[in-house]
Amino acid sequence: MKKLFGTRITLWSQRPNDLAQMRIPLLRLGCEVLQVESFAQLGQWVKSHAIDLIVTGLSAEDQSAFELVTWLNEIPDAPALLVAGRALDMDLYLEVMRRGAFDCIRLPLDEYELARIVGAAVETSSLHQPA
Numbered sequence: 001m002k003k004l005f006g007t008r009i010t011l012w013s014q015r016p017n018d019l020a021q022m023r024i025p026l027l028r029l030g031c032e033v034l035q036v037e038s039f040a041q042l043g044q045w046v047k048s049h050a051i052d053l054i055v056t057g058l059s060a061e062d063q064s065a066f067e068l069v070t071w072l073n074e075i076p077d078a079p080a081l082l083v084a085g086r087a088l089d090m091d092l093y094l095e096v097m098r099r100g101a102f103d104c105i106r107l108p109l110d111e112y113e114l115a116r117i118v119g120a121a122v123e124t125s126s127l128h129q130p131a
Contacts, residue, residue, distance in 0.1 A: 004115065005030035007122050009053045012042055014064045018057040019084060025111050026055075029118065046072070051079050052122050058085040058092055058104065069099045080121035084109075 009031045011019040026033050034051060036042045045051045054072070058065040065083050072078040080102035085092075093104045102121040105114060 003030070004119060004122070007031045007053065007118065008034055008051045009055060009118070010034045010036045010042065010045065010051050011055050012036055012039075012068065013057045014062055015057070018059075018062070019055060021107065022055060022084060022109065022114075025109055025114055026118070028111070029115050031118070046075055046078050049077065049079075052125060053079050053082060053118060055082045055084060058083045058096055059087070060089060060092065063092070065096050065101065066099060069096060069101050073100045080125040082117060082121055 007030070009026055011022060011033065013019050023033050034045070036045065042054070046054075054068070056065045056068055065081070069081050069083075072081055081100070083093075083096050083101045083104040084107050085104065086107045096104065102124065103117050105117055
């Protein structure tokens with residue numbers, strides 16, 4: 001697995017507090033967790049390859065992950081998308097994966113699983129990045 005030290009990750013959610021519990025485990029893995037202020041800023045970072053991974057939330061109440069994964073699919077060499085949710089509904093999980101999310105992870109986090117998934121996502125994304 002690729003070392004995660006310096007991996008640039010941003011947490012994106014319509015409700016920012018939904019993903020706050022992911023910040024500390026990602027920092028412990030050596031990742032740099034960047035605070036995105038707006039969707040426009042997220043777009044700039046994605047298009048300039050300033051981030052390696054986007055983490056977003058998914059729930060029956062907030063399905064903005066579908067819009068995000070659809071948008072990312074239109075951008076060449078976009079970073080991978082990891083979806084996190086408390087009670088991942090299997091239908092939502094399968095649909096967001098079908099649309100192009102790299103993977104989904106259940107909250108509360110299993111930090112070993114988080115490290116494995118983030119490493120695989122970054123490694124896969126780096127294969128698609130321009131040299």
